Amino acid sequence: MRSRLAARSARLVLAAAAVTALAATTSACDNDDAADAGSSATPSAVASAGSAGSDNSSSDSTSTSGSSTGGSSSSGSSSSGSNSSGSTDKTDSDDGKKGGYGQSCGTNDLDFTVTSESQAGGYYLVTAKAKSGITCYLDVNTPSVSFGSGADGVASPVGQGGEDPIKLTGSAIAYTGISPKTTNSDDGKEFENVIIATTDDDPNPAELKLPDTANVDKPIVTNWSTNRAETVPVIV
Numbered sequence: 001m002r003s004r005l006a007a008r009s010a011r012l013v014l015a016a017a018a019v020t021a022l023a024a025t026t027s028a029c030d031n032d033d034a035a036d037a038g039s040s041a042t043p044s045a046v047a048s049a050g051s052a053g054s055d056n057s058s059s060d061s062t063s064t065s066g067s068s069t070g071g072s073s074s075s076g077s078s079s080s081g082s083n084s085s086g087s088t089d090k091t092d093s094d095d096g097k098k099g100g101y102g103q104s105c106g107t108n109d110l111d112f113t114v115t116s117e118s119q120a121g122g123y124y125l126v127t128a129k130a131k132s133g134i135t136c137y138l139d140v141n142t143p144s145v146s147f148g149s150g151a152d153g154v155a156s157p158v159g160q161g162g163e164d165p166i167k168l169t170g171s172a173i174a175y176t177g178i179s180p181k182t183t184n185s186d187d188g189k190e191f192e193n194v195i196i197a198t199t200d201d202d203p204n205p206a207e208l209k210l211p212d213t214a215n216v217d218k219p220i221v222t223n224w225s226t227n228r229a230e231t232v233p234v235i236v
Contacts, residue, residue, distance in 0.1 A: 103135075104137055104139045105130070105136035105137060105138050105139070105168060105198050106136075106198060106204065107196070107198050107202045107204050107205055108204045109130060109131060109136050109168075110128045110131065110168065110198070110206075111128070111131055112127065112206055113126070113127045114126045114127075114208045114210060114211065115211060116210075117177075119232045120179065120232050120233060121179070123178060123179045123232065123233050124180070124194065124214070125175060125176075125177055125231065126175065126176050126177070126208070127173050127174070127175055128173070128174045128176075129168060129172065129174075130170070134169070135167070135168070136169070137166065137168070138164075138165055138166040138168065138224050139164070140164075140198060140199050141223045141224060142159075142162070142176075142221065142223050142224070143176050143196050143198060144196070144200045144205070145176075145178055145195065145196050145219070145221040146194070146195045147180065147189070147191040147193075147214065147219060148195075148216075152189075153189070153191070153219065155178055155219040155220055155221040156218070156219070157220070157221055157222075157223070158220045158221070158222055158233055158234070158235060158236055159236070160177075160222040160223060160225075160230060160231065160233065160236065161222055161225035161230025162222070162223025162224050163224075163225065163226065166224055166225075166226060172226075174224045174225065174226060175224070175225055176222050176223065176224050176231055177221070177232055177233040178194065178221045178222075179219060179220045179221075179233040179234075180214040180215065181217045181218070181219065182217070182218045182219070182220055183218050185217070188215040188216055189216050190213050190214065190216070191210070191214050191216050192209065192213055192214075193210060194207075194208050194210055194214070196208060220233050220235065221233065
């Protein structure tokens with residue numbers, strides 16, 4: 001069950017511990033013969049930013065309901081940036097369609113919500129929907145999930161449910177279940193947020209505000225599924 005934990009842990013620790021920002025660059029070029037040629041160059045700017053998770057509930061940093069790259073939202077929900085890092089947009093300029101059609105889902109292509117459920121001793125149900133104007137595919141069946149930036153907070157996949165790939169567009173929803181504690185001991189650390197990404201190496205993981213404080217010890221996570229009943233996490 002934990003065969004991928006070491007590699008997953010290393011990547012998630014790096015993603016959760018770093019916040020990167022690239023300054024926008026602009027360039028402009030004037031054409032002396034614009035009047036004759038009837039063309040001009042338009043400056044462009046590109047910016048990207050990542051988000052990082054807090055280690056535990058005692059952190060002085062402000063917790064938000066979404067990733068650090070996105071706007072604020074209600075408790076238990078999160079949204080990140082509008083375009084997937086590393087994905088290829090397919091835009092039809094003739095009919096005015098938005099970019100983002102037919103790509104793999106990056107974390108910041110999606111809006112998330114998280115709720116607390118009572119089944120299986122208690123777990124968190126995370127839902128994911130594509131942002132307005134985006135059509136994308138969850139090509140990787142299992143999300144990357146971590147509580148804090150430590151390797152011991154990385155959730156191990158349990159391989160329940162799921163189909164691959166899942167198409168997200170409009171009102172389509174994908175679900176995953178996260179159990180923060182799978183041990184019977186009193187051990188564990190408390191967290192108020194969980195970090196989630198669509199892939200292990202996504203540079204823009206989303207940090208979701210939990211509806212309550214989680215006691216975390218050897219967490220697990222299910223596959224994405226369009227059937228929420230398949231995402232009640234249990235050790236199998």
